[in-house]
Every structure is written in structure tokens, then in C-alpha cells.
Amino acid sequence: MRNGEVEKLRERLGLDRHEFAKFLGLSSYGSMMNIENGVRNPSRLAKKVLRYIASLSKKDALAFIEELNRHEPK
Secondary structure, three states, X not given: XXXXXXXXXXXXXXXXXXXXXXXHOOOOHHHHHHHHOOOOOOOHHHXXXXXXXXXXXXXHHHHHHHHHHOOOOO
């Protein structure tokens, strides 16, 4: 995803950086900021997931995120 696209997606979904970072499996708010500002690139898998949720309605994207968050690794 290009600069700004991740941030726009996060904002469209109404999630803060901490919530979105947790969803993507990032360690911190700072990592999320680095991706949003183009300093760091998301992994290939994260890019696929981001493109997928970007194609969904807000309701469906949030349901998908909620479902994935239920499967946190132990």
C-alpha cells in the first residue's frame, strides 16, 4: 500500500493507532506510525490483509478484524 493509504483505511474504520497496530501484530504505536509515514513497510501478508479489508464495507471489515483478534497467539 502507498503512503497515506494505511492511515486513511485506519481512519475510515474508526480505529486508533494502538488498535490497528494490535490487529496487524505490531509491537507498538510507533511501528504503526512508521508504516503510516512510509518509514517502514508492512509485511507482504499484512499488505494482503490490508488490501482485503480495504475492499470490504466498514461493517464487514470491522467484523473481520474482530474475528481475527479472537485468535490471538498464546
